[in-house]
Amino acid sequence: MQLKVGLIGAGSFGYYHLSGYKKNVNCDIIAVASRSEQSAKKAAEKFEIPNVYWGDSWKQMLEEQNLDIVSICSPNYLHAPMTILALKNNCNVICEKPIAINKNELEIIENTLNETGLIYFASFNKRYMPVIPYIKKIIENKVLGDINLVRYFFGHHGPYTSWHASSEQIWFFDKKMAGGGVLLDLGVHCIDLLRYLIGEFTEVGGYNYSNNCKKIEDEDNCNVIFKFKNGALGNITVSWCSEPSEILELIGTEGTLKIDLQSITPFTYQPEKLGRNLYLKEALEANHNTNIIPQHKLIDHFVSCVVSKKQENPNFYDGKRAVEFVLESYKMKL
Numbered sequence: 532m533q534l535k536v537g538l539i540g541a542g543s544f545g546y547y548h549l550s551g552y553k554k555n556v557n558c559d560i561i562a563v564a565s566r567s568e569q570s571a572k573k574a575a576e577k578f579e580i581p582n583v584y585w586g587d588s589w590k591q592m593l594e595e596q597n598l599d600i601v602s603i604c605s606p607n608y609l610h611a612p613m614t615i616l617a618l619k620n621n622c623n624v625i626c627e628k629p630i631a632i633n634k635n636e637l638e639i640i641e642n643t644l645n646e647t648g649l650i651y652f653a654s655f656n657k658r659y660m661p662v663i664p665y666i667k668k669i670i671e672n673k674v675l676g677d678i679n680l681v682r683y684f685f686g687h688h689g690p691y692t693s694w695h696a697s698s699e700q701i702w703f704f705d706k707k708m709a710g711g712g713v714l715l716d717l718g719v720h721c722i723d724l725l726r727y728l729i730g731e732f733t734e735v736g737g738y739n740y741s742n743n744c745k746k747i748e749d750e751d752n753c754n755v756i757f758k759f760k761n762g763a764l765g766n767i768t769v770s771w772c773s774e775p776s777e778i779l780e781l782i783g784t785e786g787t788l789k790i791d792l793q794s795i796t797p798f799t800y801q802p803e804k805l806g807r808n809l810y811l812k813e814a815l816e817a818n819h820n821t822n823i824i825p826q827h828k829l830i831d832h833f834v835s836c837v838v839s840k841k842q843e844n845p846n847f848y849d850g851k852r853a854v855e856f857v858l859e860s861y862k863m864k865l
């Protein structure tokens with residue numbers, strides 16, 4: 532089955548989507564849209580895409596190309612309007628995180644999805660990192676006993692330094708276009724991965740932030756404390772002002788595990804006797820190749836769901852809960 536694919540937002544992360552579709556035998560990328568003519572044409576040339584749109588003509592692309600799939604990789608404030616119009620034009624959608632920037636947008640997307648019954652994926656690629664199935668097995672098989680405390684630190688030097696966003700607009704640091712700061716950018720990844728591994732969160736109990744490193748209105752460093760439905764305590768710290776690092780710590784009744792998500796030898800643990808556990812042994816001995824591109828695995832999963840017309844996760848609800856987590860935290864801004 533050949534699916535007609537279009538992409539909106541031919542910037543840095545858009546290229547990860549495009550290279551993913553290029554490798555997928557079920558997909559033909561037939562259209563691309565970007566803000567500037569230059570970005571649209573550059574992507575079209577690199578990925579041999581026949582139909583090219585720029586300016587506001589992404590709307591025209593959705594109306595005239597009869598697309599099966601649309602990838603949305605534009606700045607955050609455009610995710611909702613682009614998603615809604617794509618769904619109204621009968622396109623299955625994969626949207627970059629955060630999937631929306633306010634509650635009203637979430638509601639309209641949800642209603643439109645319910646009316647159309649199309650497949651929708653939130654682009655939470657961290658679920659597809661090679662190390663994740665091992666962590667999930669360790670948790671599910673209670674190798675650490677009951678998890679009481681979870682800490683997730685995710686940081687780097689920020690967009691335009693560690694992450695080379697390519698649009699000349701410098702939108703990540705603009706409150707209106709980004710919708711928020713580092714929590715909306717990196718924090719949504721953290722809460723999604725924790726919901727996937729540990730379970731649903733119930734409440735956000737505390738939030739603090741600073742913003743004097745990037746000199747922006749929104750946060751560039753912040754902490755959130757919260758609780759999971761199963762009683763475990765959660766703590767997410769995200770930063771646009773740190774050395775690149777991504778560390779997940781699980782503290783259970785039987786032991787502790789520290790996972791460096793960016794390393795090919797990710798695990799350290801206590802007490803030593805845990806090393807004899809079969810699930811942990813398997814995890815320690817596995818190949819956690821960090822060159823694998825999780826986004827391509829996510830695209831393949833999404834495409835297989837479109838082909839089989841079967842909605843799986845990460846779905847709209849996952850995207851929505853991650854945005855809600857951030858909005859609840861922002862309510863605590865003084």
Ligand SMILES: NC(=O)c1ccc[n+]([C@@H]2O[C@H](COP(=O)([O-])OP(=O)(O)OC[C@H]3O[C@@H](n4cnc5c(N)ncnc54)[C@H](OP(=O)(O)O)[C@@H]3O)[C@@H](O)[C@H]2O)c1
Pocket residue numbers: 539540541542543544545564565566567568570571586587589604605606607609627628629654655656695696697698699700716
């Ligand atoms: N899942 C992940 O791990 C991950 C990682 C990085 C980024 N992201 C997300 O991906 C999205 C894009 O980020 P990025 O880093 O790729 O930013 P970027 O390099 O600045 O790319 C944004 C793109 O959107 C285009 N655009 C802006 N306004 C548009 C409009 N009105 N119509 C059509 N296209 C428009 C820009 O066009 P011009 O180039 O012509 O200005 C640019 O090509 C963000 O939501 C970000 O959060 C996700």
